[in-house]
Amino acid sequence: MSLHVLHVFKLYLPDLHGGIQEVIRQLCHATSRQYGVENRVLTVAQGPGEREMQLPDSLVVRCRLTLDLASTPMSADMVGEFRRQLRWADVVHYHFPWPFGECLHLLFGRKTQSVVTYHSDIFKQRLLKIFYGPLLHAFLGRVGRIVATSPNYLESSVDLAPHRRLCEVIPIGLDERSYAQPSTATLARWTEAVGSGFFLFIGILRYYKGLDVLLAAAQDAPFRVVVAGTGPLEKDLRRQAAQRNLANVTFVGYVGDEDKAALFALARAVVLPSLYRSEAFGVSLLEGAMSGLPLIATELGTGTSYVNQGEVTGLVVPPGDAGALRRAMERLHADDALSATMGAAARRRFETLFTADRMGADYFRLYRELAESGGGRSSS
Numbered sequence: 001m002s003l004h005v006l007h008v009f010k011l012y013l014p015d016l017h018g019g020i021q022e023v024i025r026q027l028c029h030a031t032s033r034q035y036g037v038e039n040r041v042l043t044v045a046q047g048p049g050e051r052e053m054q055l056p057d058s059l060v061v062r063c064r065l066t067l068d069l070a071s072t073p074m075s076a077d078m079v080g081e082f083r084r085q086l087r088w089a090d091v092v093h094y095h096f097p098w099p100f101g102e103c104l105h106l107l108f109g110r111k112t113q114s115v116v117t118y119h120s121d122i123f124k125q126r127l128l129k130i131f132y133g134p135l136l137h138a139f140l141g142r143v144g145r146i147v148a149t150s151p152n153y154l155e156s157s158v159d160l161a162p163h164r165r166l167c168e169v170i171p172i173g174l175d176e177r178s179y180a181q182p183s184t185a186t187l188a189r190w191t192e193a194v195g196s197g198f199f200l201f202i203g204i205l206r207y208y209k210g211l212d213v214l215l216a217a218a219q220d221a222p223f224r225v226v227v228a229g230t231g232p233l234e235k236d237l238r239r240q241a242a243q244r245n246l247a248n249v250t251f252v253g254y255v256g257d258e259d260k261a262a263l264f265a266l267a268r269a270v271v272l273p274s275l276y277r278s279e280a281f282g283v284s285l286l287e288g289a290m291s292g293l294p295l296i297a298t299e300l301g302t303g304t305s306y307v308n309q310g311e312v313t314g315l316v317v318p319p320g321d322a323g324a325l326r327r328a329m330e331r332l333h334a335d336d337a338l339s340a341t342m343g344a345a346a347r348r349r350f351e352t353l354f355t356a357d358r359m360g361a362d363y364f365r366l367y368r369e370l371a372e373s374g375g376g377r378s379s380s
Contacts, residue, residue: 030360150303173359182262205231210273216322294342313346
């Protein structure tokens with residue numbers, strides 16, 4: 001009999017395409033393909049669409065949004081739906097942080113075996129964390145297992161420290177076979193639009209990504225920068241770029257799978273200038289390593305400098321330091337041999353540590369251990 005795994009997170013495909021959403025997609029893909037796991041994703045609907053959507057590797061169950069407070073979407077419909085899904089699930093897999101999901105577990109889910117992937121500390125809502133702290137620790141202390149995505153994050157997270165007995169590390173992995181391959185026509189179109197040999201940022205344009213620092217580093221630079229993605233800061237960043245007269249910076253907005261693959265194929269390096277621990281891993285760095293590109297990241301004590309080994313797979317700079325970021329970009333821009341060597345090292349590190357097959361095997365072992373320990377499908 002196959003294992004039934006219920007993933008619980010606030011937003012999922014098709015409503016949002018971000019790093020955590022890609023991790024869930026890759027995890028569902030790996031465990032279903034390798035081990036026959038049946039995956040469902042319980043989430044809040046942010047837009048129109050079917051209540052249930054069958055994706056290749058999971059069934060997405062979307063509950064109507066009731067309230068969104070402090071980046072925490074909540075759904076009254078989800079209370080009943082969560083309890084129904086517990087009767088199906090062998091293991092509930094929470095993706096942290098999402099306070100509403102954590103409340104669901106504490107109220108209804110504690111009889112079902114559970115694991116939480118700890119994607120990030122709480123940073124922006126630090127005042128709210130005064131009140132959220134007791135809920136956070138009650139939740140973490142009452143799940144079956146906690147997974148950190150890098151040893152760096154596990155060692156440096158204050159909130160994980162009291163729960164170390166429940167923790168293990170499973171790095172995020174990607175399956176390159178699940179990524180689109182750019183056609184000759186798509187490559188030609190993007191070459192005409194943005195050229196090649198540029199520094200690529202790709203992701204949601206949020207406060208912690210450090211994109212204002214990237215714009216400052218690009219001022220009057222000899223290299224080009226391409227910013228792919230949309231998000232809350234897009235209008236402000238475009239305005240900043242216009243005020244700085246940054247003709248060497250191009251915003252291309254949201255890009256689909258094939259277009260994203262083309263940008264990785266044409267780029268010189270991937271740059272992720274994040275400022276805060278909210279950047280817990282950096283899936284775009286992993287995608288760059290998978291593509292054989294050198295990486296530039298900041299030292300945050302998180303997975304960014306686990307994926308990217310300084311002076312091996314790329315360069316690591318202090319967060320918020322536009323001068324250091326500029327020097328790192330100039331160094332790779334000017335040195336073809338160094339870029340090629342670091343890109344090859346990044347690819348080797350990806351193949352060793354960050355494949356979806358490895359991630360899927362580790363999570364399947366964990367799911368099986370939890371399911372076999374009892375308390376699976378609930379009657380609640």
